[in-house]
Amino acid sequence: MKPVRAFLDNIAVVLHRPHFPENIGAAARAAKNMGIRRLIVVDPLDCDLTRILKMATHAAEDVVATMEIYDNLREALGSFQYIIGTTARTGSQRRTIMDPRDIARRVVSISRTNKTALLFGPENRGLANRELKYCHALVTIPTSQEFASLNLAQAVMIMTYEIFRAAEQPPESFTPKLATSFELEAMYDHLQETLAKIHFVNPENPEYWMRSLRRFFSRIGLQAREVKIIRGICRQIEWYGEKMAFEAVRQVRAQDKGIDSISCLD
Amino acid sequence: MKPVRAFLDNIAVVLHRPHFPENIGAAARAAKNMGIRRLIVVDPLDCDLTRILKMATHAAEDVVATMEIYDNLREALGSFQYIIGTTARTGSQRRTIMDPRDIARRVVSISRTNKTALLFGPENRGLANRELKYCHALVTIPTSQEFASLNLAQAVMIMTYEIFRAAEQPPESFTPKLATSFELEAMYDHLQETLAKIHFVNPENPEYWMRSLRRFFSRIGLQAREVKIIRGICRQIEWYGEKMAFEAVRQVRAQDKGIDSISCLD
Numbered sequence: 167m168k169p170v171r172a173f174l175d176n177i178a179v180v181l182h183r184p185h186f187p188e189n190i191g192a193a194a195r196a197a198k199n200m201g202i203r204r205l206i207v208v209d210p211l212d213c214d215l216t217r218i219l220k221m222a223t224h225a226a227e228d229v230v231a232t233m234e235i236y237d238n239l240r241e242a243l244g245s246f247q248y249i250i251g252t253t254a255r256t257g258s259q260r261r262t263i264m265d266p267r268d269i270a271r272r273v274v275s276i277s278r279t280n281k282t283a284l285l286f287g288p289e290n291r292g293l294a295n296r297e298l299k300y301c302h303a304l305v306t307i308p309t310s311q312e313f314a315s316l317n318l319a320q321a322v323m324i325m326t327y328e329i330f331r332a333a334e335q336p337p338e339s340f341t342p343k344l345a346t347s348f349e350l351e352a353m354y355d356h357l358q359e360t361l362a363k364i365h366f367v368n369p370e371n372p373e374y375w376m377r378s379l380r381r382f383f384s385r386i387g388l389q390a391r392e393v394k395i396i397r398g399i400c401r402q403i404e405w406y407g408e409k410m411a412f413e414a415v416r417q418v419r420a421q422d423k424g425i426d427s428i429s430c431l432d
Numbered sequence: 433m434k435p436v437r438a439f440l441d442n443i444a445v446v447l448h449r450p451h452f453p454e455n456i457g458a459a460a461r462a463a464k465n466m467g468i469r470r471l472i473v474v475d476p477l478d479c480d481l482t483r484i485l486k487m488a489t490h491a492a493e494d495v496v497a498t499m500e501i502y503d504n505l506r507e508a509l510g511s512f513q514y515i516i517g518t519t520a521r522t523g524s525q526r527r528t529i530m531d532p533r534d535i536a537r538r539v540v541s542i543s544r545t546n547k548t549a550l551l552f553g554p555e556n557r558g559l560a561n562r563e564l565k566y567c568h569a570l571v572t573i574p575t576s577q578e579f580a581s582l583n584l585a586q587a588v589m590i591m592t593y594e595i596f597r598a599a600e601q602p603p604e605s606f607t608p609k610l611a612t613s614f615e616l617e618a619m620y621d622h623l624q625e626t627l628a629k630i631h632f633v634n635p636e637n638p639e640y641w642m643r644s645l646r647r648f649f650s651r652i653g654l655q656a657r658e659v660k661i662i663r664g665i666c667r668q669i670e671w672y673g674e675k676m677a678f679e680a681v682r683q684v685r686a687q688d689k690g691i692d693s694i695s696c697l698d
Binding site for chain 2: 198309310323334
């Protein structure tokens with residue numbers, strides 16, 4: 167057995183709206199089994215520590231003790247540079263769905279320089295599209311067609327197990343440091359505002375184009391510097407609009423003044 | 433997603449002395465997720481169906497409904513031709529410990545013609561040596577060195593997941609039909625008796641050599657025909673002993689008679 171790799175400290179398990187404290191505890195145990203110690207819980211329905219700790223067992227107490235609890239997902243994911251969403255749904259999404267083994271190899275490479283989140287949805291319905299939009303990659307755990315719904319902690323087990331196993335393989339090529347979700351989301355807000363302003367997207371229904379843009383940027387994997395460039399372009403577009411408005415007003419005013427002076431001459 | 437392969441019907445999850453009904457239910461669900469529907473429980477501490485079904489969920493109800501319950505392990509394993517024992521212990525055993533991924537590939541090949549059991553021990557201590565002796569192969573799920581103890585149902589999840597994944601790969605070479613555990617155990621009993629008779633093993637402590645013989649035969653993978661041959665040899669050894677005894681007695685009797693007749697002649 168090889169020692170726990172340092173990069174595992176860059177990986178967190180994020181549970182969005184878990185219903186049962188037992189699943190939080192079992193997920194903590196599974197993560198700890200595979201050397202992952204950071205657990206984030208977003209808007210849990212019930213966070214009964216006794217029930218959590220019963221399933222976590224004594225050995226994963228530290229994971230529960232340092233568990234972070236957030237009210238909303240966007241905030242919880244803010245500091246992460248790479249977010250992997252788990253989903254059993256393959257129909258509705260038009261995005262590429264990856265295999266746990268392939269994504270695990272990518273995670274080993276990316277997490278050396280980037281905070282990486284493994285995001286899991288609620289027990290009853292999984293992650294909705296509005297939650298999957300934060301993700302850079304989607305993964306589906308292969309199952310029997312008869313019964314595809316895995317228990318939450320079981321899904322955590324398989325994903326963390328695959329990552330632990332992938333660490334035994336030589337890593338893929340070096341991945342540069344990516345922008346955080348906080349930086350990305352602020353960029354998307356900015357971009358949406360700008361694109362609405364220039365009437366590239368319909369302000370009443372901006373989602374269609376924004377989804378495409380998210381998919382495009384997620385596939386590339388933006389770095390912080392590139393996020394700054396895109397926001398710079400947005401600012402310049404706004405500046406341009408304002409400048410055009412200002413110039414137009416000045417011109418009109420100049421014309422008005424001319425007319426005025428003409429009228430004064432009368 | 434590919435259809436459930438027929439060979440998965442030849443695989444059973446066997447839980448030896450599970451303590452918590454929730455783990456039985458969660459194991460049933462995990463197995464069903466990966467297309468395995470046969471669940472055997474041996475001497476469970478608590479078999480509360482309500483608690484089992486809560487974790488199994490509606491979708492794995494059929495696995496629980498057809499679950500087989502046995503009093504003793506030997507009987508439970510009787511009909512299986514290939515038995516894989518899961519163990520976290522690597523120190524005490526001098527047998528080769530396999531990786532879940534490697535054993536999964538072997539299972540895909542073997543289970544096409546052989547009933548295969550995945551054997552899991554009790555939550556608190558795992559499988560003891562007296563239980564591991566039934567196994568043809570041992571497997572340890574790799575974990576962080578810090579915390580190696582997996583939840584029972586989580587271990588079932590990983591093993592069944594690996595087998596399901598291995599089914600997607602082209603199978604290894606063909607494996608012939610092996611002897612059942614029932615046939616093997618009867619052979620080992622017979623062998624031990626015979627070896628004690630010929631003073632190859634100490635009747636007070638036959639375990640040392642018997643363990644070596646089990647390891648040897650497990651590695652080979654005996655077929656039913658070969659088991660018959662070995663038992664045939666045992667029978668012949670006994671026959672030989674009896675024959676030697678009989679002849680010796682006859683000879684002595686003949687001598688006695690000779691002596692008698694001589695004495696009669698006196």
